[in-house]
Amino acid sequence: MWTPKQLDEIQVHFILCTERTGSSLLANMLNMHPELIVPSEEPFALYFRKKYQHKTHWAEVELIHFVDVFFALFERNVHLFYEDKNRFLASLLAHRSHLNYERLIKLCYLHFYAEAIKPKEEVKIILDKQMKYVFHQKELFQLFPNAKFIVWTRDVTTNIVAKQGRSIDFFQHPFYLANIWELTYKTCLTLPKDSHTIVHFEDLLNNPTETLKTLNAYLGLNYVEAQKNHAGSFQRLIEHRKAKLSSTFVENIKNFHSGLLGDIDKRKLEQGKQSLPKEIQDLVRNKTNATRMALGYAQENKTERFSIALTLKWNFYRWLALLFRPWLWKSYRMLPLQMKLALRKMRKGTTV
Numbered sequence: 001m002w003t004p005k006q007l008d009e010i011q012v013h014f015i016l017c018t019e020r021t022g023s024s025l026l027a028n029m030l031n032m033h034p035e036l037i038v039p040s041e042e043p044f045a046l047y048f049r050k051k052y053q054h055k056t057h058w059a060e061v062e063l064i065h066f067v068d069v070f071f072a073l074f075e076r077n078v079h080l081f082y083e084d085k086n087r088f089l090a091s092l093l094a095h096r097s098h099l100n101y102e103r104l105i106k107l108c109y110l111h112f113y114a115e116a117i118k119p120k121e122e123v124k125i126i127l128d129k130q131m132k133y134v135f136h137q138k139e140l141f142q143l144f145p146n147a148k149f150i151v152w153t154r155d156v157t158t159n160i161v162a163k164q165g166r167s168i169d170f171f172q173h174p175f176y177l178a179n180i181w182e183l184t185y186k187t188c189l190t191l192p193k194d195s196h197t198i199v200h201f202e203d204l205l206n207n208p209t210e211t212l213k214t215l216n217a218y219l220g221l222n223y224v225e226a227q228k229n230h231a232g233s234f235q236r237l238i239e240h241r242k243a244k245l246s247s248t249f250v251e252n253i254k255n256f257h258s259g260l261l262g263d264i265d266k267r268k269l270e271q272g273k274q275s276l277p278k279e280i281q282d283l284v285r286n287k288t289n290a291t292r293m294a295l296g297y298a299q300e301n302k303t304e305r306f307s308i309a310l311t312l313k314w315n316f317y318r319w320l321a322l323l324f325r326p327w328l329w330k331s332y333r334m335l336p337l338q339m340k341l342a343l344r345k346m347r348k349g350t351t352v
Contacts, residue, residue, distance in 0.1 A: 001091070004098040007106050013148040013219065014140065015129040018184040020162035021154040022201040024257055027129050028234055029204075029212060031113075032226040034122040036219070039112040040081040042074060043132045045105045046139055051337050053101045063092045069337070070108065073344055079244040080237065080253065083111040102143070117237050125219055134187050135326045136333065149196035150215065151188045153295050156181045156288050157281055164275075166256065170324050174276055175314050178284040179321035186291050187326070198295055283310055 002010075015038070017023045027038040052066075067089045071078060082088070088111045092099070095107060109126045112118070127150075133140055140147060154162075160177045171177075188196070197218050204211045213223040234257060238250060245253075276284075282304055285292070289300045332340070 001094050002107075002110075004103065007095075007103045010106055010110075010124060010126060011146070012106065012109070012126045012128065012144045013150070014133055015127060015150045015152050016131075016134045016184075016188050016196075017129070017152040018131060018134075018159065018181055020159055020166060021152055022204065023129055023152050025230075026152060026199075026201075026204060027127075029208070029227045029230045030127060030215070031118060032230050032233060033216070033221060033224055034119065035124040035221055036127060037109065037112065037118060037120065037123050037125075038127045038129055039109050040077060041130050041132075043130060044070060044073060044108060045128070045143060046133070046136055046333060047073060047337065047340060048105075049101070049139070049143065052104065056100050058092075058096050058099055060093060060096070063096065064089065066104075067092065069341060072341055075344075077253065080241050080249075081112055083114055087111070105143075113237070114240060117240050125221065127219070131184075132329050132333075134184050135329055137187075137191060147195070148218065149188075149191055150218070151185070151191070151196050151198045151295070152201070153185055153198065154201040155297060156284060156292065157276060160284070161275055171317070171320060173317055174280050174284060175317035176320055178288060179314075179318045180325055182288050182291055183321055183325055185295055189291065189294050200296065279306075279310065282306075283314060287314060 015023060015026070030036055030038050048066075048070075058066075067085060070088075071082075071085055074082065091107060091111060092104070095103065099107075106126060109128065110120050110123065129152075156178055159181055160174045163177050164172050164174070197215075199211065199215060208228055209223070212227050216223045216227075238245070238253065242250065283306050285300045286304065286306070293299050335343075
């Protein structure tokens, strides 16, 4: 149990990125630090805000309902990543007398991972890794005015190939995936300069120790050797939760996060670039050049002219990317909590 002072002193910061950037590897390494916890990607801090942001008095039945809804809205892998439901409820009840919204959300974060896998008594920083929060910066600053942001990026062409390899997103065309990348990081770059730092996946693979030291220093933490020796921690998490997981789920999660099961693989630096046609690569790098440069990647000096057909196709997929990312995510964010809950029930085929 945490005192109100202890909860208030825990900082909340964020990792912003798009999918298949190696962010799970980063989170796995950072989670090895005893003073840091990186939860799995669940956007509950925004989802519950409208209903509960001013609430300071909780009846037991209200907390029971909150926990039920919290688990019902959990988007993925709840049995792998989250502590026992009854244990979580008992913790909220124990803190009921001093539970404002910020403390409630911090407790939600602190119950990711079983205590046997991730001890929490030394945690000073919560680092929420989230794709959807990219497009909700204003609300994040309202919730956590002192938040710092790590903009975590991977070069656009290898990111496209990595997404195609896992069938990420509604569409697999490289122009759609490139526009998702562009929209994500162009939005990230609107953050105040003193509130964010930019870190490359490529740097972590090439020089993990120095990259982790730089990140830790940005967060005000010392580097610990355990962060580099992360291999095996994800397997231990799976083994610890195996009784709650189906064999099919275990097989699928190991396949999806295969990069967490061994040592760093530098082959991912050039992963599959050759699978993209040259004209596709050239146009993608041309259209994303300004954002790539702002993120610290090398400038593309080519000023090639592209066919009208190719340019029209790029613009078509840009509109689709706008529709299925910022516009769709912002629209879903605006839905009442009960409507979100109804949609999750339909998708899961279960009831709360």
